[in-house]
Amino acid sequence: MNIQPIHTSNGRQVERLWLLLGGQxxxxxxxxxxxxxxxxxxxxxxINGRRDDVPAKLxxxxxxxxxxxxxxxxx
Numbered sequence: 298m299n300i301q302p303i304h305t306s307n308g309r310q311v312e313r314l315w316l317l318l319g320g321q322x323x324x325x326x327x328x329x330x331x332x333x334x335x336x337x338x339x340x341x342x343x344i345n346g347r348r349d350d351v352p353a354k355l356x357x358x359x360x361x362x363x364x365x366x367x368x369x370x371x372x
Contacts, residue, residue: 302360306350311359318362335362 305311312322312331315347319333324346333342344352 302365303356305356306345308346308348308351311355313350314359314363315355318359318366320362332356337365 303311304312315322315333315335318332318335323332323334324330325332325343329345329347331344331346333344335341335358338358342352342353342355342358
């Protein structure tokens with residue numbers, strides 16, 4: 298199965314994917330920022346939730362999670 302990397306600027310789509318892949322999204326009070334937490338990563342990502350685009354670091358982590366889940370499914 299050929300898994301394609303995600304290239305999007307839609308923050309809501311990336312947030313839904315993050316949750317589907319087993320992560321958590323926690324809002325930071327009064328700052329407009331969000332913590333993207335996943336058990337496979339040591340440090341959480343702190344992303345500005347008011348931005349219209351998706352930071353490259355968040356996209357790379359989502360793609361990394363997709364590749365890891367695809368590698369586990371190909372048995």
